[in-house]
Amino acid sequence: MGTHGHVSLQELDRFSRSAFLAIGADKDTADAASRAMLHGTRFGVDSHGVRLLPHYIRALEGGRLNKCPEIRKVGGFGAVEVLDADNAQGALGAYRGMDRAIDLARQYGIGAVAIRNNSHFGPAGAYALAAAETGFIGLSFCNSDSFVRLHDGAMRFHGTNPISVAVPMGPENPWFLDMATSAIPYNRVQLYQSLGVQLPQAVASDSAGVDTTDPSAVDMLAPLGAEFGFKGAALAGVAEIFSAVLTGMRLSFDILPMGGPDFATPRALGAFVIAMNPDAFLDRASFDDGMRRYVEKLRTSPARENCRVMAPGDREWEVARQRQEQGVVLDPVTAEQFGALAARLQIPPVA
Amino acid sequence: MGTHGHVSLQELDRFSRSAFLAIGADKDTADAASRAMLHGTRFGVDSHGVRLLPHYIRALEGGRLNKCPEIRKVGGFGAVEVLDADNAQGALGAYRGMDRAIDLARQYGIGAVAIRNNSHFGPAGAYALAAAETGFIGLSFCNSDSFVRLHDGAMRFHGTNPISVAVPMGPENPWFLDMATSAIPYNRVQLYQSLGVQLPQAVASDSAGVDTTDPSAVDMLAPLGAEFGFKGAALAGVAEIFSAVLTGMRLSFDILPMGGPDFATPRALGAFVIAMNPDAFLDRASFDDGMRRYVEKLRTSPARENCRVMAPGDREWEVARQRQEQGVVLDPVTAEQFGALAARLQIPPVA
Numbered sequence: 001m002g003t004h005g006h007v008s009l010q011e012l013d014r015f016s017r018s019a020f021l022a023i024g025a026d027k028d029t030a031d032a033a034s035r036a037m038l039h040g041t042r043f044g045v046d047s048h049g050v051r052l053l054p055h056y057i058r059a060l061e062g063g064r065l066n067k068c069p070e071i072r073k074v075g076g077f078g079a080v081e082v083l084d085a086d087n088a089q090g091a092l093g094a095y096r097g098m099d100r101a102i103d104l105a106r107q108y109g110i111g112a113v114a115i116r117n118n119s120h121f122g123p124a125g126a127y128a129l130a131a132a133e134t135g136f137i138g139l140s141f142c143n144s145d146s147f148v149r150l151h152d153g154a155m156r157f158h159g160t161n162p163i164s165v166a167v168p169m170g171p172e173n174p175w176f177l178d179m180a181t182s183a184i185p186y187n188r189v190q191l192y193q194s195l196g197v198q199l200p201q202a203v204a205s206d207s208a209g210v211d212t213t214d215p216s217a218v219d220m221l222a223p224l225g226a227e228f229g230f231k232g233a234a235l236a237g238v239a240e241i242f243s244a245v246l247t248g249m250r251l252s253f254d255i256l257p258m259g260g261p262d263f264a265t266p267r268a269l270g271a272f273v274i275a276m277n278p279d280a281f282l283d284r285a286s287f288d289d290g291m292r293r294y295v296e297k298l299r300t301s302p303a304r305e306n307c308r309v310m311a312p313g314d315r316e317w318e319v320a321r322q323r324q325e326q327g328v329v330l331d332p333v334t335a336e337q338f339g340a341l342a343a344r345l346q347i348p349p350v351a
Numbered sequence: 352m353g354t355h356g357h358v359s360l361q362e363l364d365r366f367s368r369s370a371f372l373a374i375g376a377d378k379d380t381a382d383a384a385s386r387a388m389l390h391g392t393r394f395g396v397d398s399h400g401v402r403l404l405p406h407y408i409r410a411l412e413g414g415r416l417n418k419c420p421e422i423r424k425v426g427g428f429g430a431v432e433v434l435d436a437d438n439a440q441g442a443l444g445a446y447r448g449m450d451r452a453i454d455l456a457r458q459y460g461i462g463a464v465a466i467r468n469n470s471h472f473g474p475a476g477a478y479a480l481a482a483a484e485t486g487f488i489g490l491s492f493c494n495s496d497s498f499v500r501l502h503d504g505a506m507r508f509h510g511t512n513p514i515s516v517a518v519p520m521g522p523e524n525p526w527f528l529d530m531a532t533s534a535i536p537y538n539r540v541q542l543y544q545s546l547g548v549q550l551p552q553a554v555a556s557d558s559a560g561v562d563t564t565d566p567s568a569v570d571m572l573a574p575l576g577a578e579f580g581f582k583g584a585a586l587a588g589v590a591e592i593f594s595a596v597l598t599g600m601r602l603s604f605d606i607l608p609m610g611g612p613d614f615a616t617p618r619a620l621g622a623f624v625i626a627m628n629p630d631a632f633l634d635r636a637s638f639d640d641g642m643r644r645y646v647e648k649l650r651t652s653p654a655r656e657n658c659r660v661m662a663p664g665d666r667e668w669e670v671a672r673q674r675q676e677q678g679v680v681l682d683p684v685t686a687e688q689f690g691a692l693a694a695r696l697q698i699p700p701v702a
Contacts, residue, residue, distance in 0.1 A: 075633070076460060076632065078430060078458060078459030078460040078461070078631065079430040079459040079461050080459070080460030080461055080627075080628070080632065082632055082633070107429060108428075108429030108459055109427060110430050110431055110462070110625075111430075111461070112461045112627065114632045150660050151660075151661075152654055152655050152658035152661075153655065153658075154652075154655045154656075155653045165589050175588070175592070177582075177585040177588070179582045179585065183576075184579065200578050201552070203578075205655075208656070209655040209658075210656075224575065224576055224579065224582055225534075225575055225576065226551070226577060227551050228534060228535065228575065230661075231528075231575055234516075234530065234663040235528075235586075237649075237662075240645065241526070241642070244641070244645075245641035246629065246632045247632070247633070248637055251644070274461075276431075276463065276597075278597065280429065280463075281426065281431060281433055281465045282426070282465075282597065282598070282599050287596065287597070290595070293602070294591065294592070298501065298508065298588075301501060301505075301506050301508055302504065302505040302506045303503055303560070304559070304561065305505075305559070305560075307503035307504075308503060309501050309502070309503050309504045310502075310503075310581075312584075312585040312588060
């Protein structure tokens with residue numbers, strides 16, 4: 001461990017891979033799961049960062065996830081493929097899906113891949129960004145276990161159902177959006193609860209669906225948009241339809257809880273990715289110029305007092321640069337779990 | 352005109368087509384523009400309904416729009432096509448684009464079409480729904496002249512940049528979402544101003560970007576999401592990138608004002624549509640079953656007190672049923688303009 005308890009991203013990646021290999025997961029699983037978690041940790045999305053490692057280890061050991069999956073094509077034609085992920089750790093299925101979508105987009109200008117029998121894929125942005133870093137526009141969608149009410153609804157219906165879109169920007173870092181379709185992330189509720197701070201209006205509800213600003217009374221999240229929450233709920237529906245209906249996998253309210261207690265039964269999650277090839281639409285120089293002009297104009301546009309205007313991804317790229325230089329401090333629970341994991345699996349602890 | 356000043360949708364369609372043909376627009380223009388406006392009027396989106404007819408007539412007569420455009424393929428490969436709409440009335444370019452996207456999706460499972468040199472296309476939902484009514488999933492995107500600030504921004508940057516997604520539901524009416532990426536439509540601001548009602552928090556701003564609840568102080572709209580308005584702004588960015596950057600057309604802040612005074616210069620708008628073929632992903636019966644189960648569960652899920660949970664499109668289909676039966680009452684300005692148009696073009700007035 002570095003100064004002041006900082007751990008480098010490289011060291012976290014090393015530890016994560018070692019842990020997967022130590023329990024007998026194959027190299028592809030170790031690579032993909034570690035890469036996706038490091039995406040989360042690198043960009044400051046700690047809820048989908050390395051803190052998930054003990055969870056994935058447990059799911060692999062319990063049999064919910066397949067340590068050595070055989071991912072194969074089971075359907076599709078033309079620019080569409082359907083993959084069966086064979087209950088792989090979710091990042092492996094999603095990266096594999098995006099790889100195929102990129103190949104299809106290379107050939108057909110656009111490609112869509114539906115992934116069956118996948119599992120929790122972590123940060124949706126990881127897969128969209130993988131496309132953008134290859135020069136393609138990437139989109140990724142996933143549903144998840146119910147935690148968000150419908151507009152005017154009073155039950156947990158959709159998951160936080162993320163949507164991610166990433167767009168290449170020539171030699172610059174890609175533009176990228178990775179959003180939950182809920183008004184706020186549940187992390188925010190937990191944070192405000194521990195700080196004793198009231199929530200904003202209309203972002204979370206009690207068990208009757210009534211909005212509450214008291215973090216301890218929260219039973220479900222509200223969809224994005226407050227009074228216009230039908231928009232957020234409908235966007236969650238897009239993720240649900242693409243990820244669950246088009247794959248024939250489970251709807252949010254049918255998904256077994258991520259947190260168990262059952263860690264033996266596969267959760268039958270779907271995921272959905274699209275890649276688009278800018279070269280199919282216009283010459284690359286014009287595309288790059290267009291993106292550059294758009295984003296420059298955005299970044300230099302007038303801001304509200306004491307504010308700064310940023311493009312989607314700008315904040316995340318700043319965090320990534322900082323964390324690449326300084327490393328991160330693990331939260332106490334994760335640090336302790338990593339210690340126990342190192343001891344049990346007889347791998348070198350994070351240093 | 353029927354009882355109590357009601358006009359049937361059929362009569363409005365007849366009048367609209369007559370007006371276009373009377374000024375020398377071709378049949379395709381008359382058909383497409385009328386169909387799109389009737390979509391707006393039928394579903395209760397009156398801002399994009401027949402009230403736009405005098406505007407389009409003026410733009411066609413002024414030369415901004417081409418009365419007899421030759422829409423042609425100018426690029427693309429595989430499942431992607433680029434169309435040049437030759438400054439057609441925008442609905443014509445968009446319907447033609449979606450027709451091509453559907454053909455591509457029939458062959459390749461998915462198809463994307465970028466439309467260049469298009470113009471104001473009215474209700475985004477018209478084109479997504481056209482796909483769904485043919486059994487395909489449809490997506491449509493467009494940017495428009497700047498009227499919405501960025502998150503933390505203090506200038507009109509994006510347009511209300513709509514996103515629409517429609518999904519077929521077997522024999523039932525399609526699921527469909529047609530949303531502006533602004534927090535509210537500008538219509539709402541105008542309505543509240545005329546009613547003397549305060550706006551909700553965080554939906555519109557004055558010229559410094561400061562939120563205001565006073566409708567008369569509104570200079571720009573806020574992006575969807577309030578405190579989390581970076582999500583709405585990023586979704587507007589997706590529409591902007593697809594519709595303007597991928598087409599090489601004008602970014603929102605470069606678009607000439609829709610309202611003139613220049614009605615002679617084409618506005619160089621882009622539009623973007625995608626169609627997906629459910630049959631490429633799974634068998635149609637399973638897809639239809641999945642959609643039916645999802646939407647039934649949604650509609651019958653517990654509601655907040657005195658509320659009703661609806662699927663995207665449910666409200667619009669109800670309005671459509673009612674308006675199909677009863678017709679609509681034209682607002683006074685539109686009624687007067689229609690009268691003047693009938694007299695000038697020597698066509699039978701709406702009756």
